[in-house]
Amino acid sequence: MENGGPAPEGITNKIYENTTTIKEYLIAEGLPDVDISTTGVSSFEGPKGKFDVDVFDSTSDYLKLLKSIFDFPAIQKLLSSPKFSFCYDALHGVAGVHAKRIFVEELGANESSLVNCVPKEDFGGGHPDPNLTYAKELVARMGLSKTHSEPNPPEFGAAADGDGDRNMVLGKRFFVTPSDSVAIIAANAVQAIPYFSGGLKGVARSMPTSAALDIVAKHLKLKFFEVPTGWKFFGNLMDAGMCSICGEESFGTGSDHIREKDGIWAVLAWLSILAYKNKDNLGEGNLVSVEDIVCQHWAIYGRHYYTRYDYENVNADGAKDLMAHLVKLQSSIDEVNKLIKGIRSDVSNVVHADEFEYKDPVDGSVSKHQGIRYLFEDGSRLVFRLSGTGSEGATIRLYIEQYEKDSSKIGRDSQEALAPLVEVALKLSKMQEYTSRSAPTVIT
Numbered sequence: 001m002e003n004g005g006p007a008p009e010g011i012t013n014k015i016y017e018n019t020t021t022i023k024e025y026l027i028a029e030g031l032p033d034v035d036i037s038t039t040g041v042s043s044f045e046g047p048k049g050k051f052d053v054d055v056f057d058s059t060s061d062y063l064k065l066l067k068s069i070f071d072f073p074a075i076q077k078l079l080s081s082p083k084f085s086f087c088y089d090a091l092h093g094v095a096g097v098h099a100k101r102i103f104v105e106e107l108g109a110n111e112s113s114l115v116n117c118v119p120k121e122d123f124g125g126g127h128p129d130p131n132l133t134y135a136k137e138l139v140a141r142m143g144l145s146k147t148h149s150e151p152n153p154p155e156f157g158a159a160a161d162g163d164g165d166r167n168m169v170l171g172k173r174f175f176v177t178p179s180d181s182v183a184i185i186a187a188n189a190v191q192a193i194p195y196f197s198g199g200l201k202g203v204a205r206s207m208p209t210s211a212a213l214d215i216v217a218k219h220l221k222l223k224f225f226e227v228p229t230g231w232k233f234f235g236n237l238m239d240a241g242m243c244s245i246c247g248e249e250s251f252g253t254g255s256d257h258i259r260e261k262d263g264i265w266a267v268l269a270w271l272s273i274l275a276y277k278n279k280d281n282l283g284e285g286n287l288v289s290v291e292d293i294v295c296q297h298w299a300i301y302g303r304h305y306y307t308r309y310d311y312e313n314v315n316a317d318g319a320k321d322l323m324a325h326l327v328k329l330q331s332s333i334d335e336v337n338k339l340i341k342g343i344r345s346d347v348s349n350v351v352h353a354d355e356f357e358y359k360d361p362v363d364g365s366v367s368k369h370q371g372i373r374y375l376f377e378d379g380s381r382l383v384f385r386l387s388g389t390g391s392e393g394a395t396i397r398l399y400i401e402q403y404e405k406d407s408s409k410i411g412r413d414s415q416e417a418l419a420p421l422v423e424v425a426l427k428l429s430k431m432q433e434y435t436s437r438s439a440p441t442v443i444t
């Protein structure tokens with residue numbers, strides 16, 4: 001793709017069509033070894049003449065770009081303050097290489113801040129997914145482990161996935177949902193990040209991501225877009241100058257500096273916000289913590305309680321039947337509401353139910369069947385989707401969200417606050433019946 005982003009559906013459909021007519025493929029044998037541990041050009045003779053392989057240091061290019069976006073001296077001041085502490089877990093993915101150069105060598109973080117930052121082919125036997133289930137070491141260090149108590153967790157922690165494009169942000173004993181993270185970055189970007197000082201062109205989120213960003217967009221009078229899951233849908237908006245910041249509930253956050261999500265960018269965005277909020281109190285006074293920033297955000301914009309249940313590797317036919325059942329139910333909202341009242345009388349009424357469909361405002365292309373939605377009168381939502389990335393059987397994702405504007409009710413435990421909606425979602429969808437699972441594989 002010319003813009004460096006993921007291919008849109010029109011292209012991937014054509015690629016698929018071509019694969020159905022391939023009759024043979026060729027393998028080039030006897031290629032000389034290229035030493036990828038040193039930069040420089042290696043040349044060799046190919047059947048059609050000279051062939052060059054240019055090995056370059058991508059971290060240098062990346063660093064140059066990041067320095068044009070963020071205020072590095074301000075972040076450096078924060079990281080060098082004895083009041084601040086930091087931990088970055090690359091889960092043995094490639095982000096570790098960038099982390100050492102950027103956080104330690106450029107920004108002065110202590111090397112002991114880096115965990116699992118040596119890339120390994122097998123990710124050190126772990127699963128490089130930056131979430132509360134798989135980023136175990138970071139979760140324990142940040143004081144969020146259920147089985148281990150950490151007396152003095154760092155102020156800020158983050159994890160990356162295997163290829164470094166996703167991120168998880170944590171505060172001391174505090175988890176920031178990816179949906180809140182993008183909303184908070186958008187709300188603070190103009191003040192805290194030089195790249196955005198001229199204002200934001202617009203913001204966007206994927207459909208299952210919580211509506212926290214919508215509220216920020218409304219307050220700040222920004223253009224707002226809700227796109228299907230998949231980063232490719234943001235690319236068109238960015239190329240057309242309609243979107244500056246975007247994010248997904250699946251731990252992807254980014255901006256129009258490139259056409260992919262960018263895990264280290266997200267960490268620098270958070271460090272920038274922390275540096276901005278603490279610019280006058282790194283000497284005296286208490287540090288404004290990650291938790292303070294999130295709670296202040298909720299106090300202004302309200303809180304979107306949010307959780308995602310993943311049912312991995314379930315029987316594909318069962319998953320299809322569950323989705324068909326949910327679509328069928330949508331034909332009568334009255335019937336749905338009767339069922340819901342029978343399950344939990346304290347849950348509000350469904351006012352709209354559909355399968356999400358998106359018309360790209362730039363090229364007019366239409367994407368159908370992008371997830372089943374149940375929208376409630378009080379702003380709550382239930383969304384059911386089949387994952388497009390699961391590798392075995394089918395993966396069902398259930399996204400549960402509830403909006404709370406009342407500031408006296410924003411400090412609850414999210415699983416507890418969402419329990420009534422979870423019960424409705426599981427019973428309405430007949431989850432156990434269709435999947436033979438009594439519990440999800442992962443809860444985020």
Ligand SMILES: O=P(O)(O)OC[C@H]1O[C@H](O)[C@H](O)[C@@H](O)[C@@H]1O
Pocket residue numbers: 229230231232248250252386387388389390397
């Ligand atoms: O379809 P899912 O398994 O939910 O995965 C969804 C995710 O897949 C990839 O990582 C894409 O790059 C993301 O943009 C997307 O959010």
